[in-house]
Amino acid sequence: MKLETLFAPNEKPLDRIIDGGGFASIFRTVACVGDSLSSGEFESIDAEGNKHYHDLYEFSWGQYMGRAMGSKVYNFSKGGMTAKVYNETFADEKGFWNPDLAAHAYIFALGVNDILNQKWELGTPADIQEDWHENADTFAGHYGAIIQRYKEIQPDAKFFLMTMAKYADNNPKKPLVDRHAELLYQLADRFPNTYVLDIRQYGPLHEGEFREKFYLGGHLNPMGYILTAKLTMSYIDYIVRHHMEDFKQVGFIGTPYKY
Numbered sequence: 001m002k003l004e005t006l007f008a009p010n011e012k013p014l015d016r017i018i019d020g021g022g023f024a025s026i027f028r029t030v031a032c033v034g035d036s037l038s039s040g041e042f043e044s045i046d047a048e049g050n051k052h053y054h055d056l057y058e059f060s061w062g063q064y065m066g067r068a069m070g071s072k073v074y075n076f077s078k079g080g081m082t083a084k085v086y087n088e089t090f091a092d093e094k095g096f097w098n099p100d101l102a103a104h105a106y107i108f109a110l111g112v113n114d115i116l117n118q119k120w121e122l123g124t125p126a127d128i129q130e131d132w133h134e135n136a137d138t139f140a141g142h143y144g145a146i147i148q149r150y151k152e153i154q155p156d157a158k159f160f161l162m163t164m165a166k167y168a169d170n171n172p173k174k175p176l177v178d179r180h181a182e183l184l185y186q187l188a189d190r191f192p193n194t195y196v197l198d199i200r201q202y203g204p205l206h207e208g209e210f211r212e213k214f215y216l217g218g219h220l221n222p223m224g225y226i227l228t229a230k231l232t233m234s235y236i237d238y239i240v241r242h243h244m245e246d247f248k249q250v251g252f253i254g255t256p257y258k259y
Helices: 022-026 061-069 082-096 112-117 139-153 174-190 208-215 223-243
Strands: 029-034 041-045 051-055 072-077 105-109 156-163 194-197
Touching: 022 061, 022 223, 029 061, 061 072, 061 223, 072 082, 082 139, 105 139, 112 174, 139 156, 139 174, 156 174, 156 223, 174 194, 194 223, 208 223
Parallel strands: 029 072, 029 105, 105 156, 156 194
Antiparallel strands: 041 051
C-alpha cells in the first residue's frame, strides 16, 4: 500500500466508501444523539390506512456501525426528538447523562424536527454561554448545551455533528438545511474536538430514484439505514485520516493518562 493513497490532499469526504469501520473503528464506544433516523424508525400502515411509527433500534445506522466496527454503540435517540426536549427532559428520563455511559465519540443528528417540522428558532453561537444553564431557548442554545454537558462527562471525547440530507436547489427545505449546516460549522469552530459530517454537501441527493430505493414512506428502509452507516463510517474515516494528530490519543479517552 502506498501511504499517499490514504492521505490524498484533494480527496473529498465521501470519495472512498468503506464496508467495514475503517479508522472509525478506533472509537470503542459511540453514542448517537438523534431523532427517528437515528433510531431505525419504520412506518407501517394498518387496515384502516392509519400510519404508525416504530423505533427498531437494531436497524438504526448506529447499530449497523457498531456491528461493522466491533464497537459498542448507544442509541441516545427517539422518533420525533428535538434538541430542546433532549436537553430539558428526555436525556434525564432515560439516564443518558450517566457517566457510566460515557463514550469515546458522540454523533449528533438533530435538527429535522426542530428546524423543518416545528420551525423552531435556529439561533446563533451567541446563544451558547460558558454555563449551559444560561443558554438561550433556541435550537443553537439547546444543541450547544447537549455538547457542553457531554463534554463535562467525557472531556476528551470526539464530537461529530451531522447535517441534514442533501436536497435539490429548488427544494423549499434547502435554505433551512443550509442554515442548519452553517450553524454546525460555527459550533465545530467553537468547541474543541468537534467536526462536521456534511452529508448535505457530500452525500447522495435524497430525491427521485434514491427515495424509491432507500425509503419506506417518509423514513429510511433497512438498506437506507445500512447506507447511512457506511456514509457515516466513511466520513469519520476520512476525518481521522486527514487529521491524524487529533486522534493519536483516542485510546486514553476516559482515562487519567496523556502522552
